[in-house]
Amino acid sequence: MRVDLALIHYPVCNRNREIIGSAVTNLDLHDIARAGRTFGIDKYYLVTPFADQQRLVREILDHWRTGYGAAYNACRKEALSIVGLCADVAALYEEVTAKWRQRPTVLATSAADSANLLGYDEVRARIFKGEPMLLLFGTGWGMAPELLAGVDGFLPPLKGAAEYNHLSVRSAAAIILDRLLGER
Amino acid sequence: MRVDLALIHYPVCNRNREIIGSAVTNLDLHDIARAGRTFGIDKYYLVTPFADQQRLVREILDHWRTGYGAAYNACRKEALSIVGLCADVAALYEEVTAKWRQRPTVLATSAADSANLLGYDEVRARIFKGEPMLLLFGTGWGMAPELLAGVDGFLPPLKGAAEYNHLSVRSAAAIILDRLLGER
Numbered sequence: 001m002r003v004d005l006a007l008i009h010y011p012v013c014n015r016n017r018e019i020i021g022s023a024v025t026n027l028d029l030h031d032i033a034r035a036g037r038t039f040g041i042d043k044y045y046l047v048t049p050f051a052d053q054q055r056l057v058r059e060i061l062d063h064w065r066t067g068y069g070a071a072y073n074a075c076r077k078e079a080l081s082i083v084g085l086c087a088d089v090a091a092l093y094e095e096v097t098a099k100w101r102q103r104p105t106v107l108a109t110s111a112a113d114s115a116n117l118l119g120y121d122e123v124r125a126r127i128f129k130g131e132p133m134l135l136l137f138g139t140g141w142g143m144a145p146e147l148l149a150g151v152d153g154f155l156p157p158l159k160g161a162a163e164y165n166h167l168s169v170r171s172a173a174a175i176i177l178d179r180l181l182g183e184r
Numbered sequence: 185m186r187v188d189l190a191l192i193h194y195p196v197c198n199r200n201r202e203i204i205g206s207a208v209t210n211l212d213l214h215d216i217a218r219a220g221r222t223f224g225i226d227k228y229y230l231v232t233p234f235a236d237q238q239r240l241v242r243e244i245l246d247h248w249r250t251g252y253g254a255a256y257n258a259c260r261k262e263a264l265s266i267v268g269l270c271a272d273v274a275a276l277y278e279e280v281t282a283k284w285r286q287r288p289t290v291l292a293t294s295a296a297d298s299a300n301l302l303g304y305d306e307v308r309a310r311i312f313k314g315e316p317m318l319l320l321f322g323t324g325w326g327m328a329p330e331l332l333a334g335v336d337g338f339l340p341p342l343k344g345a346a347e348y349n350h351l352s353v354r355s356a357a358a359i360i361l362d363r364l365l366g367e368r
Contacts (some may be wrong), residue, residue, distance in 0.1 A: 038346060159367040167219055
């Protein structure tokens with residue numbers, strides 16, 4: 001499928017709504033790569049401008065793709081084969097636009113209600129018709145307003161029977177990939 | 185809803201199909217509690233017979249329910265309020281049977297194909313009619329055969345377009361709760 005997922009570590013908000021860069025975590029990398037590979041996305045991009053964070057990501061990827069981990073767990077190697085790294089959102093947009101030879105539809109995910117919502121069934125149908133889509137997930141307390149201002153639309157917040165909807169980004173990504181790409 | 189989820193740390197298999205007890209992880213505890221609370225389950229039980237593991241769980245729960253964490257993040261306190269602890273599967277069955285005044289339907293989840301599958305739509309309909317359900321998730325390389333022999337049925341493996349289906353238990357739990365309880 002012509003679907004990419006990006007986990008944004010900058011620019012995001014902290015709990016006081018200040019713009020910060022968040023730390024990459026080993027577990028976001030593994031869990032979302034495994035879900036991405038399961039649901040057949042093309043690439044899972046980590047977006048961080050920090051050299052030390054990029055180095056950490058490369059070390060983890062090397063371990064599992066070509067180091068000890070590759071022999072220990074071939075399934076993990078396969079999942080992490082879809083992971084890419086971008087320094088910022090501009091570089092991300094450039095890479096996916098070059099890959100698909102057109103700018104993909106950029107959709108943000110958010111736990112808050114937003115204007116410009118596109119329903120899961122509509123987005124799923126457009127994906128299965130071949131439209132390239134880039135799904136943005138935030139870290140910290142969510143993506144910065146300046147970044148959200150530039151997207152084409154929002155996926156609806158995930159809700160259950162309860163009022164509570166504070167899912168981890170790992171859980172939210174898994175559920176959204178299942179809704180958009182899961183076997184039915 | 186009359187739905188409970190249990191994460192089984194014993195008896196499970198290791199990669200050589202030997203029966204072992206797996207370690208509790210902080211992240212399974214948080215991620216699955218947040219998903220469970222979002223989708224309105226009654227309780228999320230951790231099943232481990234090991235005293236040091238039970239102590240670790242209690243320390244984490246105390247931190248977020250009544251310690252510093254409770255003031256720092258009330259959402260997390262709310263999520264972790266649904267977590268319970270059982271020493272073994274017999275104690276788990278006893279507790280949920282007493283709670284619902286009947287033995288719930290016990291369904292196992294598995295990445296492998298199993299006989300006795302119940303579809304997601306059917307289970308969802310039965311939940312919404314009020315039937316108590318207990319969903320078992322394994323850790324390590326999956327639940328022990330002796331445990332699986334005692335369940336009432338299996339939920340189908342989660343699949344996307346790809347052949348690969350090696351989701352983390354955190355991702356699998358989130359997706360399954362969304363399929364069974366998510367707002368549509």
